Amino acid sequence: MPPASSPQLLNDTLAELSLGERIGLVSRQFDRAVFTTSLGLEDQLITSLVAEHGRAIQVVTLQTGRLFPETLELLETTEQRYGLTITRFEPDTDDVETYVDRYGLNGFYESIEARKACCHARKVVPLAKALEGAEAWITGLRRDQSDNRKAIPFAEWDGARGLMKLNPLADVTSNDLKALIAESDVPTNPLHARGYPSIGCEPCTRAIKPGEPERAGRWWWEQESSQECGLHPDAPPTSNTTQPILES
Numbered sequence: 376m377p378p379a380s381s382p383q384l385l386n387d388t389l390a391e392l393s394l395g396e397r398i399g400l401v402s403r404q405f406d407r408a409v410f411t412t413s414l415g416l417e418d419q420l421i422t423s424l425v426a427e428h429g430r431a432i433q434v435v436t437l438q439t440g441r442l443f444p445e446t447l448e449l450l451e452t453t454e455q456r457y458g459l460t461i462t463r464f465e466p467d468t469d470d471v472e473t474y475v476d477r478y479g480l481n482g483f484y485e486s487i488e489a490r491k492a493c494c495h496a497r498k499v500v501p502l503a504k505a506l507e508g509a510e511a512w513i514t515g516l517r518r519d520q521s522d523n524r525k526a527i528p529f530a531e532w533d534g535a536r537g538l539m540k541l542n543p544l545a546d547v548t549s550n551d552l553k554a555l556i557a558e559s560d561v562p563t564n565p566l567h568a569r570g571y572p573s574i575g576c577e578p579c580t581r582a583i584k585p586g587e588p589e590r591a592g593r594w595w596w597e598q599e600s601s602q603e604c605g606l607h608p609d610a611p612p613t614s615n616t617t618q619p620i621l622e623s
């Protein structure tokens with residue numbers, strides 16, 4: 376058995392470690408740990424840590440078909456920089472056609488139902504495939520990204536997926552993150568410098584204004600309470616939760 380097999384114990388252990396040590400521990404502790412990157416600042420930092428401390432961790436991305444050209448270019452740059460493969464998981468063609476037939480290609484602007492249907496086809500289903508057989512799922516979630524995330528732990532049991540969900544940057548503030556990125560040679564998306572702190576699909580992401588929360592540019596036409604895409608939970612979980620964890 377691994378030394379820290381319960382979510383609470385693992386959570387407490389991770390809290391005492393440096394970022395690199397956290398990735399190293401996860402790499403050793405789980406036979407198959409999957410890191411899902413959307414190429415944001417958090418994810419780029421984790422990718423650099425995986426390259427240095429945990430190359431056994433599988434790095435994957437959800438290739439939704441609606442990403443910014445800058446994000447796609449960064450994907451290639453990152454693989455070359457770190458000499459690793461970032462596995463692409465794409466939506467099922469039939470699922471996308473069914474969504475488009477029912478709601479229209481950009482129907483997500485018209486209703487939350489349509490938006491969630493698009494995210495389901497392009498993100499949730501591919502994520503499920505990416506996590507098949509995984510023991511652990513590593514994300515770049517941080518507590519100060521939004522009110523919905525202010526209580527996220529370092530480790531939590533995802534009962535719906537039957538794996539440990541790990542948030543190694545949970546306690547990293549936005550300022551800390553920028554400082555870590557600035558002092559490293561981590562490649563980043565040029566859109567960040569144009570007012571996009573959080574970057575998702577191109578039609579669903581806009582630049583934010585000074586003073587706005589960093590995720591204000593994601594699904595900006597919706598109420599804040601619905602601004603998650605189904606990969607992560609709407610409400611903050613606890614470190615020993617057995618509730619299903621559903622975001623990015």
Ligand code: SF4
Binds near residue numbers: 497498575577604
């Ligand atoms: Fe579709 Fe927008 Fe969700 Fe991307 S973020 S999957 S384009 S609704």
